Amino acid sequence: MTKPVILCVDDEPMILDTLRRLLRRTLGGKYRFEFAGSGNEGIKLAQELIEAGEELAVVISDYMMPGLRGDEVLKVIHHLSPHTMNIMLTGHADIDGVFNAIQYAKLYRYISKPWENEDLSLTITEAINSFQQQKQLADQNFQLQEMNRALELLTQDQANLIESLGKTERKYRSIFENALEGIFQISPDGKFINANPTLAKIYGYESPKELMSSITDVQKQLYVEPNRWDELLETLHERLEISKFESQVYNRDGEIIWISESARIVNDENGDILYYQGFVEDITERKRAEAELERFTSELFELNQSFFRFVxxxxxxxxxxxxxxxxxxxxxxxxxxxxxxxxxxxxxxxxxxxxxxxxxxxxxxxxxxxxxxxxxxxxxxxxxxxxxxxxxxxxxxxxxxxxxxxxxxxxxxxxxxxxxxxxxxxxxxxxxxxxxxxxxxxxxxxxxxxxxxxxxxxxxxxxxxxxxxxxxxxxxxxxxxxxxxxxxxxxxxxxxxxxxxxxxxxxxxxxxxxxxxxxxxDPPDLRAGKQATKTMFERGLLHYYLGEISEAIALFESCLEQNPQDKVAQIYLTRCKGDI
CATH class of the missing domain: 3.30.70.1230 (Nucleotide cyclase, GGDEF domain)
Incomplete structure (x- = not known):
């Protein structure tokens, strides 16, 4: 089995070399790394990988490049491989470029240059995890759709397929029971229809049965912010596709935990909603680590600000x-x-x-x-x-x-x-x-x-x-x-x-x-006086340096007649009289 591919696109060889060393150090031999020096080269390489059946997990692209910009590159690659996680890494992206990448290329995250290696490594790791989760969800949904198609085609004349369908159902049940993520099915009115053991464990219950009997209204009993459930449903109805977001929920003991939730709508043949189906992952530890990092960053910023008061x-x-x-x-x-x-x-x-x-x-x-x-x-x-x-x-x-x-x-x-x-x-x-x-x-x-x-x-x-x-x-x-x-x-x-x-x-x-x-x-009167006598004063200064004391005295006295507060003119007048 080939390794998933991470593709880096940047017109600066130094950036590509830095990414190459960072990826090899962080991800080791788990993934295959490909590098392209332009947008056109990146698209061509991505197309070759996809046509060869390779798994293109993550694309990291610069924004400002000769030819195609980064948002245009990511848009084309998203069209070729919708499940690929796209990351924009640049110091020159404008708001329109970021918006285009988010809207048309499903941008996973935008990171500014220069980047923090730890932040970039964490982002790439999370993007890979999201790619794998979406791939797993797509595979599982494909299996469910296959089951639904089989059930729709079932007729009296096809009774011989029942045993095959039974095997499929048992396979699905095995996936459902043993999945590492929590799996749920929720009715349109907000009640659990089905839940797997992992979901029950995430919420602190001993079994799915105990979870479903205790939680009769998902929105009111689980979500710290009930409107978050409404937000997910609204997004699902608008996009008619898998939607993912993070929320805070209560567990059995009333403690607040963080979950990452992916969901989709399952409709009947008439297009009416049967239920909502999705996956849940406990991300509490990750959120705590992020909060600690944010606190540390804030303290470091305050420390730097304190240093700047001295240096x-x-x-x-x-x-x-x-x-x-x-x-x-x-x-x-x-x-x-x-x-x-x-x-x-x-x-x-x-x-x-x-x-x-x-x-x-x-x-x-x-x-x-x-x-x-x-x-x-x-x-x-x-x-x-x-x-x-x-x-x-x-x-x-x-x-x-x-x-x-x-x-x-x-x-x-x-x-x-x-x-x-x-x-x-x-x-x-x-x-x-x-x-x-x-x-x-x-x-x-x-x-x-x-x-x-x-x-x-x-x-x-x-x-x-x-x-x-x-x-x-x-x-x-x-x-x-x-x-x-x-x-x-x-x-x-x-x-x-x-x-x-x-x-x-x-x-x-x-x-x-x-x-x-x-x-x-200077005070207005003094300033006006100095401006009015400026030429006269400087002529007096010239005569003074040339040793023409009498001429200098006459000019300084004239300055003082017009501007008696001029201390410099008085000083030079005193000097001149002392030299006579």
């Missing part, structure tokens, strides 16, 4: 890792990113007025208000250093700048809740001021530490410069500074209020870095 999932993605457990000490990658540092001004003075507990409440309240702006613009927090935030942005420099502006806007809203009218009272809470520095460049992202503890971090001159820019915000009394490395990478530079305010030398390097102030988050 951002973006960090793992850059390192090419799927899970935190895959990260090794020394893993690293070079990446161009924008680095944002944000720090509270005069935090030491603020914290000295609070208890340790109040300090933590204050920091967490502040961070919870401004941190969402980072995620809003596709960044992630690399670390918190006390009250300081360090965030990374890999998509564009605009994301980092917009996040910085948004953080300042959110801080202004938060400060409204902190205001107290009288600074002399204990309840007074001064508004918070922060400085933000942003730089863009190449950096190394990876893990550092030792055997007992490691941490993810970024290293490089780009990080150091961003930190220094944040520090310079205190010197100039501004909220947001960016380097020229960030400035030249902005895609929408005209959308921001930006002006050049300095050239600084990077610590440890000879090169000078241009520093730009972004004043979009």
């Amino acid at each position: 951002p999932h973006q960090f793992l993605q850059y390192l090419g890792k799927d899970s935190i457990v895959d990260v090794q000490l020394g893993d690293n990658v070079q990446q161009e990113m924008s680095v944002l540092f944000a720090d509270i001004r005069d935090f030491t003075s603020l914290s000295e007025q609070m208890t340790p507990e109040d300090n933590f409440k204050f920091i967490n309240a502040y961070l919870s208000h401004v941190e969402p702006a980072i995620a809003e613009y596709r960044g992630f927090v690399d670390k918190y250093i006390g009250d300081e935030i360090m965030a990374l942005f890999s998509h564009s420099a605009d994301d980092a700048l917009r996040a910085g502006i948004r953080m300042l806007d959110l801080l202004a809203e938060y400060n409204k809740t902190r205001r107290r009218t009288d600074p002399t009272k204990p309840t007074y809470r001064p508004p918070i001021e922060i400085g933000i520095g942003i730089n863009t460049g190449k950096l190394m992202l990876g893990t550092v530490g030792g055997k007992s503890r490691m941490d993810g971090t970024v290293i490089g001159d780009a990080v150091n410069l961003a930190s220094r820019l944040e520090g310079l915000t205190k010197n100039y009394g501004v909220s947001l500074l960016i380097s020229h490395y960030t400035f030249v990478r902005l895609n929408h530079i005209n959308e921001y209020g930006i002006r050049l305010i300095d050239h600084v030398q990077v610590k440890g390097k000879l090169e000078m870095v241009s520093v730009f102030e972004v004043f979009d988050a």
